[in-house]
Amino acid sequence: MQQLLNTLLTGLTLGMVYAAFALALVLIWRSTRIINFAQAPMAMITTYVALTVIDADYSYWVGFTAALLSGLVLGAAIERLVIRPVEGKPHINAVILTLGLFIVIHAVAALLFGSRYRSFPAPFGVRGFQVGEVNVALTGFGIFTIGSVVVVMLLLVALFRGTDLGLMMRAAAFNQEVARLLGVRVGRMFTLGWALAALVGSLSGLLIAGGSLVHPSYMDSAVVFGFVAAVLGGLDSPVGAVVGGLVLGVSLSFVSGYVGSELVALAALGILMVVLLLRPGGLFSHATPRRV
Amino acid sequence: MRIPARPTGTTGEGRFELSDVGVSFGGVVALSEVSLEVAPRQVLGVIGPNGAGKTTLFNVACGFVTPDRGTIRWRGVTLRRLRPHQLAGLGIARTLQAMGLFDRMSVLDNVMVGADRHAATGFGSALLALPRSARDERRLRDRAMAVLDELGAASYAGRLPPSLPYAMRKRVSLARALVSNPDLLLLDEPASGLSQGEMAEFGSVLRGLTERMAVLLVEHHMDLVLSVCDEIAVLDFGRLIARGAPDDVRSDPAVLAAYLGVEVREGAASPGGREDNSARSA
Incomplete structure (x- = not known):
């Protein structure tokens, strides 16, 4: 029973991180139809920004804020300087550019910060609670992880559902041409979308790094699991991304806990294949009419 | 001639x-x-x-x-x-033959997008969610509802466009153009x-x-x-x-x-x- 509970708690914490990363992918996909393969190295480099700030004797929270802000700026800059010039061209052009960015950002990070493993602090404890005789695998940092992702999601929901700006962003994502006719500055909305996605990606980078080791490739597996989570939920659905992340996190935690940790990547692939076979659009996809 | x-x-x-x-x-x-x-x-x-x-x-x-x-x-x-x-x-406002309604946004939201020309607050205020931005949004909402009411579509404000009769969707499309007061x-x-x-x-x-x-x-x-x-x-x-x-x-x-x-x-x-x-x- 204790193992079941702990496996579930570990899975939920992990799932929240996948959910954040998947959300970052979905934010970009639904507005531009681009899978941003550079999301992982973008998050990685902002984590290094946080580490640099923390190493300069500033608090964790200053580093945390610096990472999120640098993510915001990096996302906006990449959209304006790299993605915008290929707007209107086939989407594959932009996707290939994000793959190029993946390589470039890795190389830049290795040059600037070195390739060695470095420890990254956590603001809260990384040891589980003791309840009587039972060890509960929910840590202070785990609670922070779940809480921060929930807060970011609620803020995004408030932005998209409750503000005029969110309305414009949704309109731009659903139909660029019509949105433009109605006076929406679609390009500006896309820049903001990339910036917000990069911010959420940065958060996932910080959460994965907390109490662990970072190096230029430490986020690479996140892009695989985040992508699986996004596809699982439906690439068009932010809610789907969150649910997909949680389902994947819990599933992989059970595979790791009950079957074997070496099978985690294989299990992720299996889940992806099953979903693509049974529900190609993902769990939260909207039905689209078949073209005849 | x-x-x-x-x-x-x-x-x-x-x-x-x-x-x-x-x-x-x-x-x-x-x-x-x-x-x-x-x-x-x-x-x-x-x-x-x-x-x-x-x-x-x-x-x-x-x-x-x-x-x-x-x-x-x-x-x-x-x-x-x-x-x-x-x-x-x-x-200047334009309607499209295919209407171009945002199918996954409510009728009211569709019309509010068209009202954005009259937003008094800028991008920065909206981004920072300043109180005046919230006031502005309420004003746009009222304006959108008034136009829907004028065209007899107010009772559909909370519905999604695909669930509306075709003629009503046409009216929503017109409302979205008219709300900018062109x-x-x-x-x-x-x-x-x-x-x-x-x-x-x-x-x-x-x-x-x-x-x-x-x-x-x-x-x-x-x-x-x-x-x-x-x-x-x-x-x-x-x-x-x-x-x-x-x-x-x-x-x-x-x-x-x-x-x-x-x-x-x-x-x-x-x-x-x-x-x-x-x-x-x-």
Whole structure:
């Protein structure tokens, strides 16, 4: 029973991180139809920004804020300087550019910060609670992880559902041409979308790094699991991304806990294949009419 | 009928003018030397057989297509490199034949997007969610509800567009254009798919709008065009072949020839009925 509970708690914490990363992918996909393969190295480099700030004797929270802000700026800059010039061209052009960015950002990070493993602090404890005789695998940092992702999601929901700006962003994502006719500055909305996605990606980078080791490739597996989570939920659905992340996190935690940790990547692939076979659009996809 | 010269003594104030506009797509001439003007509170209908250049004319008017030649003037100012997102700010609104409603946004949200021209707060305030931004949003919401109410669609405000009857979706599309309170409304085949009763209702709505704005109407349904337009311009193969009052246009030999494909004696037939334009519209 204790193992079941702990496996579930570990899975939920992990799932929240996948959910954040998947959300970052979905934010970009639904507005531009681009899978941003550079999301992982973008998050990685902002984590290094946080580490640099923390190493300069500033608090964790200053580093945390610096990472999120640098993510915001990096996302906006990449959209304006790299993605915008290929707007209107086939989407594959932009996707290939994000793959190029993946390589470039890795190389830049290795040059600037070195390739060695470095420890990254956590603001809260990384040891589980003791309840009587039972060890509960929910840590202070785990609670922070779940809480921060929930807060970011609620803020995004408030932005998209409750503000005029969110309305414009949704309109731009659903139909660029019509949105433009109605006076929406679609390009500006896309820049903001990339910036917000990069911010959420940065958060996932910080959460994965907390109490662990970072190096230029430490986020690479996140892009695989985040992508699986996004596809699982439906690439068009932010809610789907969150649910997909949680389902994947819990599933992989059970595979790791009950079957074997070496099978985690294989299990992720299996889940992806099953979903693509049974529900190609993902769990939260909207039905689209078949073209005849 | 001769195409009337531009009225003399006007300053162009409040007018929408296309002068000698020409558009070609890879050697195919879509528009050639087309000059039109829409006066304030005038309804100008643009008709023509399929392929006459009506849609291209509309796309030029709203900035989707940049003309190879000619000028576009609005309120006496020449519009250069007009971009679609600038249209609303200039007081021009356009509906689309396919409506282009955002299917996964409520009717009210759809209309609110159109109201954004009247947002008093800027991008920064909205991004920072300042209190004035929230006040602004409430104001836009009220404005959107008022327009929906005016068009008899307020009770559908919370619904998604795909769940609405077709005629009601047309009204929502119109509401989204009207909520920006435009001075010029470009209507692209607004009556397509409507029944005779719905079209008559739409005609009365349209006539009510002319108190407030000019309308450029592209429409296949001649009954509607003849009943609501002050003037009609006729395009054929990208050229303006006639322009004038509805009664003059319907008996114009060049118009009859364009619609029926043959020379017709003046007064022998009318292009007014839908059965008459089947020769080129099919």
